Amino acid sequence: MSKHLHSATAPFLVELGTEELPPTALSKLSAAFAAELQTGLAQARLAVEAKQVECFASPRRLAVRIRALPTLQPEQQIEKLGPAVAAAFDKEGQPSKAALGFARSNGVEFEQLQRAETDKGERLCFRSTEAGQPAADLMPGIVARALAALPIPKRMRWGASRVEFVRPVHWLVMLLGEDIVDGEVLGLRAGRSSYGHRFHAPQAIQIQSAISYEQQLGDAHVVASFDARREMIVQQVQACAESLGGSAVIEKDLLDEVTALVEKPVALAGAFDAAFLRVPHEALVYSMSEHQKYFHLRDSSGALMPNFVAVSNIESKDASKVIIGNERVIRPRLADAAFFFDTDCKHSLATLRERLRPIVFQQKLGTVFEKTERIAALAKSIAATIGADASQAQQAGQLCKADLASDMVLEFDKMQGIAGGYYARHEGLHNNVALAIEQHYFPRHAGDQVPTSGEACAVAMADRLDTLTGIFGIGQLPSGSKDPFALRRASIGLLQIILQNNLAVDLAELALAAAKQHAVIDDARATAQQVGDYVFDRFAAHYQEQGLATEVFQAVRCVAGYNALDFDARVQAVASFTARDESQSLAAANKRVGNILEKAGTVDANSFDLALLAEPAEQALCTALDAAATQCQPLFEAGDYREGLLALTSLREPVDAFFDNVMVNADDPKLRDNRLALLARLRALFLSVADISVLAVAKA
Structure with a gap:
């Protein structure tokens, strides 16, 4: 019997010795193995804290050590519910067949059953105590399940075995303290034999205990961690x-x-x-x-x-x-x-570009050469909008994909764009053109830099918009994990380019211009709308990463258009607004106003008549509303939504007083309609930034 059986905890080690593991996946596999083991232990009532779990991984091994593993499961109280008490006895008060069957299924007499209150009434139940099992008996199964759950896209078999893993497995070490855990995993019987460095210490080594693992491998020229x-x-x-x-x-x-x-x-x-x-x-x-x-x-x-x-x-x-x-x-x-x-360098970019004519971008969308024609035209238009040199952007758009036909990019695919920039400079083209070619793929991944010049921004945006509108136009939208044209990345890249370069552009208008260039798209406006919505949906994830509430994004989405820079300014303003004490009351009031106006039907805010204000509270609200509008409108027009919303917080008290003291649905239809018009003015002022009534959901 193991000397650890009666100990509360003992160190546990499992090491899987393999042929060389995929280097790019090793760290991920190691972390996943530890996580799956921890999950399995928790499910087996042997839970350990994360700080007790240590990962080891090298080219030929995956290992996990748990410094303090409970050696015995705790006892478990079992309660099994049976038939309702009302159905447990017959007319003579004797146990019914259902009650006797329930007792028999649990191996006890009827008298040993108890009663339990449930949400469906009183029922018979059987309560028992299940003894815990030794951890040593459970660990082989827990390890096997953890290995089966690893994120391995393609498993392999070896020899005559039916066992599968990412690479052939040659040895298995499982120790609880100093004792071998008897069991089999992946067709191997557990032992204590491991191996050190393939060349410096090729002989087998006997791991004495879970604690000595690192030291012994270190002596065998292996840094296990x-x-x-x-x-x-x-x-x-x-x-x-x-x-x-x-x-x-x-x-x-x-x-x-x-x-x-x-x-x-x-x-x-x-x-x-x-x-x-x-x-x-x-x-x-x-x-x-x-x-x-x-x-x-x-x-x-x-x-x-x-x-x-x-x-x-x-x-x-x-x-x-x-x-x-x-x-x-x-x-x-x-x-x-x-x-x-x-x-x-022996060829001009224009010559290399000619080689793009037979290269298909997408069957329905034509060749890469045709794509550069569309990019050039759209980049010229965007450049004019953002104050960049339109002719340079157009030239860069024509040449931006030329290096795809170069020997350099055919050998080093990550050089696309970069190689084109070098060749443009070597050819003597304007540096703005070279920079736009070089940077039009930027940002290539999360955290990457964005294009640094207006011409580069124009070409980068045109390239992405051409792809987005084209793919949406032929109905090949991304679904689930399938996104072969990287439309999600293209959308996020568009937003990053716009925000980090402070570009005041309307994405819907740009998408419409891009969609009109695709001959296969019948309804360019509908496609542009789809693309605009898709790109802005990526905004939601962007703000979630920043820790902003979903309701903040939704509040702005209700009223804002497709100017990403303006949209972001509104979101930041609303986020700041939600931090103020007045926001909860005003959000709830706006929701109430919205419900009242919706129920009333069509309300003309312009029909408001100052002379019909009868109650002091509505007069006070009107005065406060006029003052707030006078202060806010210039701020809103200047895009200073933060200060504008801050000014609107002054309406909290008059709005609360209005609802406390004024009956909106007055008997007099003129008073009722006038009060509805006043509320419509209030609602319209807040909608200048966002529908803050949406925030009331978060504040509920």
Whole structure:
């Protein structure tokens, strides 16, 4: 019997030894394994706090340690409900067949049953205490279910086994304290045999206890902790860079991937021929990071250095040989980039653009060449609207996709746009044109920069609007997780470009202009409306990420058009308004006013007659309303919605007094209609910014 059986808690370890795991998925798999284990433990009444759960992951292993696992489930009180008490006895007062059957199904006599009050009346019940099971008996099943729940898109089989996992599994360690947990997972019997570094410590090692795991693997040249290994890499790479007088650019995705490729990192600095620095630096960096997993270096001015840092999985007796090997491997990669650049520079962008004629963008929407024609025309119009150079935007629109036919982009797809910018400058085109070509894909992802010039903004917006209206126009809307044309990203990009560059444009009008360019779209206005609504729906998620209540967005959505900059100003104003004490009362009052006016039908605010004000409270409201309107209207016209709404908070007391003291539905129809007209004026003033009655839902 395990010496831990009578202990309250004991450390638990599970390690799955595999063939090399996918490096880009390792961190995600490790976190998911720990999370699924924690979920399984909670379901098994062995819940542990997150701080007790430790993840370990390396190229050949996934492991989780729980520092204090309850060794025994707590007892569980079981209550099973039976028939209603009214149906539990026959006319003679004897137990009915239903009652006896219920007792028999629970293995007890009728007299052992009890009664329980429920929302459906009193019922017979059977109460019992279920003893807890040892954790050691439960863990194999919990581990198996956790592994089955991992986010693995495609599993594989190996050998003659029917077992499936992301990679073949070769060993399984499961320990509770120092004891092996007897069980089978993925076709393997649990033990204590693990393996260290494939080359430096290939022999099996016997893990003595869950606590000694890290130390024993460390002795076998394996840094088991993903986080610790990542920090080692950062420190070593930075030290190598500093020794060369530069600084390393350590991007998270590359760092995580390199961490997942090594078990004991050794950073080594190398160099390449400085002559390659004439090639677009992005292509050099791409070759180093994507192909070889090297970190690139920059000097104090930010310029790319002819050096790199590679991270090896082997501690070589002669590190210089490893460095020479890495330098030899990167040279042909950089030579390829130089060749592509030189070859492309022999052709003008206009020549490259001609190669787009046979390339289909979308079957119903024509070729990429035709798309550039539409982008150019729309970019010219947008540029004129936002005060940019229309002719430069038009030229950039025509050439923005030309680099898709270049050798550079065919080899390095992430160079699209960037390569075009280099070729435009090499050709001697205006820098605004080159910059617009380079930046028209910006922002490419969350947190990326937006275009920095008006011409670049015009081309970037035109490109996205052309895609959105075209795809919507042929009815291929995104659904669920399917978004092959990245319309969600295009929509978010549009909003970011507009907001961060303070562009006062109407998206519905721009979408209409874009839709009219597609010959396949019969109803351009309807398509533009669809696109405008779709783009603005993305606004909701944007504000949720900022922590704004959904009702704030909805309040503005009720009244605002498709000017994203104006829309954002209204949202920020309403969000500020909701923080004030007066907002709850005014929102409720607006909701009440809205209901009254809706019930009354058509109400003409212009029919209001000052002479018909009979009650002091309605006179006071009229005076306050006139004063507020005089103060607010100039603010609203200037787009200063925050100060305008702040001024409207002065209406709280006169509005409350009006409803406390004035009967709107007076017997005299003239008084009734006049009071409705007064309320219509009040409602219209608030609707100048948003329908704040929507906020009453949140305040309820």
